[in-house]
Amino acid sequence: MPLIHWTPDFSVGVNSLDTDHKILISLINQLDDAIRAGEAGQAISGVLDALLDYTDYHFAREESLMQACGYADFDAHLRTHNTLRAQVHDIRVRYRRNPESLHGREVLAFLKNWLTAHIVGRDKLYTSSMHGAAQKVEEADRAFGAIYEPPLTVAAGN
Ligand SMILES: [Fe+2]
Numbered sequence: 001m002p003l004i005h006w007t008p009d010f011s012v013g014v015n016s017l018d019t020d021h022k023i024l025i026s027l028i029n030q031l032d033d034a035i036r037a038g039e040a041g042q043a044i045s046g047v048l049d050a051l052l053d054y055t056d057y058h059f060a061r062e063e064s065l066m067q068a069c070g071y072a073d074f075d076a077h078l079r080t081h082n083t084l085r086a087q088v089h090d091i092r093v094r095y096r097r098n099p100e101s102l103h104g105r106e107v108l109a110f111l112k113n114w115l116t117a118h119i120v121g122r123d124k125l126y127t128s129s130m131h132g133a134a135q136k137v138e139e140a141d142r143a144f145g146a147i148y149e150p151p152l153t154v155a156a157g158n
Contacts, residue, residue, distance in 0.1 A: 023054055023058075028115060031048065045096060052092050068136045080118065
């Protein structure tokens with residue numbers, strides 16, 4: 001059974017961001033599967049890499065869309081992203097240095113919490129601003145898609 005289920009309660013009202021969130025959830029579920037199955041360190045390392053890459057990609061998209069709609073709380077949201085980026089990065093670095101130092105259950109509990117608390121607690125706060133400037137958000141989303149490729153380690157929609 002997956003660790004996290006995406007439900008419509010998680011929707012932030014923008015398709016591309018919902019898709020990103022589903023992919024992040026899928027990656028955390030993959031990490032959970034790999035740890036449960038006792039997979040080799042390299043497999044776990046690969047999922048951590050994919051998670052970090054996709055987190056960067058998603059946060060960049062979200063930041064560009066928040067700016068496009070003139071989201072008033074952008075600075076605070078950006079600070080949260082920077083903290084989360086650093087935390088996920090730290091998990092990956094620690095794992096690479098010493099796989100034994102990471103306690104899988106703790107890491108998964110942390111990731112599950114940051115993802116669900118971030119989406120429900122923070123991301124949903126920008127929904128009405130994005131809806132209020134839907135055209136600008138759409139244009140910014142297209143512009144983002146024209147510049148950035150999704151990380152290759154992840155098949156969209158997984
Ligand atoms: Fe997000």
